[in-house]
Amino acid sequence: MRGAAGARIALLLCPLVACLGLTACTGTDPRPVPLTFTQKIARWESASRVGWLVDTQNVGAKPFPDLTVQTVSSGSQWELDVSLCLQHENTNTSTPDDALFVCKARHPKLSDLDRFLSDSQASVLYDYYVDSLQPCLLMAGQPVTTPPSRAVFLAENRRNETWSPWQSSRLLVFGNPQDSARRYRILQAQCPPAPKW
Numbered sequence: 001m002r003g004a005a006g007a008r009i010a011l012l013l014c015p016l017v018a019c020l021g022l023t024a025c026t027g028t029d030p031r032p033v034p035l036t037f038t039q040k041i042a043r044w045e046s047a048s049r050v051g052w053l054v055d056t057q058n059v060g061a062k063p064f065p066d067l068t069v070q071t072v073s074s075g076s077q078w079e080l081d082v083s084l085c086l087q088h089e090n091t092n093t094s095t096p097d098d099a100l101f102v103c104k105a106r107h108p109k110l111s112d113l114d115r116f117l118s119d120s121q122a123s124v125l126y127d128y129y130v131d132s133l134q135p136c137l138l139m140a141g142q143p144v145t146t147p148p149s150r151a152v153f154l155a156e157n158r159r160n161e162t163w164s165p166w167q168s169s170r171l172l173v174f175g176n177p178q179d180s181a182r183r184y185r186i187l188q189a190q191c192p193p194a195p196k197w
Helices: 002-021 037-056 075-089 096-106 119-139 150-158 177-190
Strands: none
Touching (some): 075 096
8 A cells, every 4th residue: 555655656756857957947048138239229229319318407508409310330330320419419419429329339349238137138148146256356345335126136137237246345345446457357257157148
């Protein structure tokens, strides 16, 4: 009787154990889903509008320029796109700094768009920051501010204001910049690497 009961329990547990190890049981894929190119463009345009408002809030009312993305490129093509834009915008904006802001907003680098993370990517990054990087920095004697909650972190990510142990650490704020850079490289080599997308 005991043998039969044990066999039945084993038959019941086998699918459960197998299910815990596989994502097919839950129907979810553990890999984070990145933003689409269109979503990245929308985030960039939103960040550009906020940036314009922040940069011009102390200067008085300036006309709000069209910050719609026109091209996305890299390397020498990006330099050419921004240069051609500047030739036109220097006559349409009040200052050279405004013209540069407008042109960079309209012609982002591909690498600029890659910094925008989906909620699933931001969640993975949060786990890395809190469970891996922050403890590593603390063990190395590097003070780090208390992280926000996951919900706050995800909300900040959507506004492109993500907390980071690196940014919250005094390493990048105080001291000689060369010493900070050297210390940063040492800690970066000692601590686990960030997730790759």
